[in-house]
Amino acid sequence: MGKAAWFVRSRPSADAGFLVKALFLLLLCRHVDSHCKILRCNSEYVASTLNLRGPNKSSAYCNALRSYSRCTRRTARTCRGDLAYHSAVHGIEDLMIQNKCSKEGPVSPPWPPQAPAPSPQAFESLDFCDYEKRFATKHGRGPLYQHCAAFGDPHVRTFDDQFHTCRVEGSWPLLDNNYLFAQATSYPVAKGSNATATSKLTIIFKNMKECIDQKVYQAEIDNLPAAFEDGSVNGGRRPGGNSLTIHERIPGRHVEIRAAYIGTTIAVRQAGKQLSFSIRAAEEVARSFTEEQDLQLCVGGCPPSQRLSRSEGCCGGSAIPAEKAHLLCKEKLPVEDVYFQSCVFDVVTSGDTNFTWAAQGALEDAREFHPDARKLHLFQNHAACAPSCSSYFLLFLLITSIISVLPLHF
Numbered sequence: 001m002g003k004a005a006w007f008v009r010s011r012p013s014a015d016a017g018f019l020v021k022a023l024f025l026l027l028l029c030r031h032v033d034s035h036c037k038i039l040r041c042n043s044e045y046v047a048s049t050l051n052l053r054g055p056n057k058s059s060a061y062c063n064a065l066r067s068y069s070r071c072t073r074r075t076a077r078t079c080r081g082d083l084a085y086h087s088a089v090h091g092i093e094d095l096m097i098q099n100k101c102s103k104e105g106p107v108s109p110p111w112p113p114q115a116p117a118p119s120p121q122a123f124e125s126l127d128f129c130d131y132e133k134r135f136a137t138k139h140g141r142g143p144l145y146q147h148c149a150a151f152g153d154p155h156v157r158t159f160d161d162q163f164h165t166c167r168v169e170g171s172w173p174l175l176d177n178n179y180l181f182a183q184a185t186s187y188p189v190a191k192g193s194n195a196t197a198t199s200k201l202t203i204i205f206k207n208m209k210e211c212i213d214q215k216v217y218q219a220e221i222d223n224l225p226a227a228f229e230d231g232s233v234n235g236g237r238r239p240g241g242n243s244l245t246i247h248e249r250i251p252g253r254h255v256e257i258r259a260a261y262i263g264t265t266i267a268v269r270q271a272g273k274q275l276s277f278s279i280r281a282a283e284e285v286a287r288s289f290t291e292e293q294d295l296q297l298c299v300g301g302c303p304p305s306q307r308l309s310r311s312e313g314c315c316g317g318s319a320i321p322a323e324k325a326h327l328l329c330k331e332k333l334p335v336e337d338v339y340f341q342s343c344v345f346d347v348v349t350s351g352d353t354n355f356t357w358a359a360q361g362a363l364e365d366a367r368e369f370h371p372d373a374r375k376l377h378l379f380q381n382h383a384a385c386a387p388s389c390s391s392y393f394l395l396f397l398l399i400t401s402i403i404s405v406l407p408l409h410f
Helices: 018-029 038-049 057-074 083-098 120-126 131-139 322-332 338-350 355-369 385-405
Strands: 145-151 155-157 163-166 170-176 180-188 196-205 215-220 244-250 254-259 264-271 274-282
Touching (some): 038 057, 038 196, 038 215, 057 083, 145 170, 145 355, 155 338, 163 338, 180 274, 196 274, 274 355, 322 355, 338 355
Antiparallel strands (some): 145 155, 145 274, 155 163, 244 254, 254 264, 264 274
């Protein structure tokens, strides 16, 4: 069943009210008639607002709303009997009022017209929508790949194999390049804790006229769809549409998206009440961004102000003691690397044993996606919770034993 690509995120003035959110929930349960193009309007609106930041954010958001409104007017004739269309129209009006946007004014830059797709025979001869073949033809060798992941707290493994534990509450971009946009939204895992976990993932595969239409994938806790927002399971009707596909590995728990046209595979998982993201991307694709696209957790890791030490609070009060967390994580992660350390940290901080599955899933993805098996395990000098607490306890016992056998002199 198709879903409209409506994505609520931070706005210049108070996010949209409860009434607007309720209206747009209707879009999630509506299959739009093929003649009504409201889903395209929704998708364009999502793409134009996901990456708004900087001093002109408010005016750019108003531009996007005016563009959205113009798009709905263009499709009014074919959509006038469609509930999703009317919900969108009313929702836009409310958002423009809340954000004090005038109805007249500039709009977002128009989307470039789509050129007629070449014939299927041309694609077959050039293998244009098969990145590996295209790259090998051009360079005489296979492409290089990179791996990034975000799981648990979240912990982020960057394309350069840096490993950070982040607080990053709210929405943060994992990727923002010429081909892909991926954003994670996080929430605190426990009251008074700096630790957070991912509750929503939004991934946009940007339009590539030779191969695919723009596609939006969105996952939330307890909702990992095996389809894009428009209900499709591939890149569309173009000759290269099958170069973008979705595969459900474990229903409701593990989805894999393969984008052969850009040499990229993405895995989305759920473990307990958190989502994880893993990607294997061609190096050329991962590095295709401008200086303005500077905030990407997969590229630069967490900003310094958002980083946490995995040894912080390891001896604090928790529903699960550090020693027990150590044993639980050891069952699934025999090597005491950063995945193991992250597992212990998450279980102690959250009191949720499902985080052991999150770390194990991230390691499985790294084993499948990372191009260099020698770099599968990372080791850092951040003490895991259980060893840290246990070490202090053992040191205390050792000192006590020594004192007990020393002669007393008064």
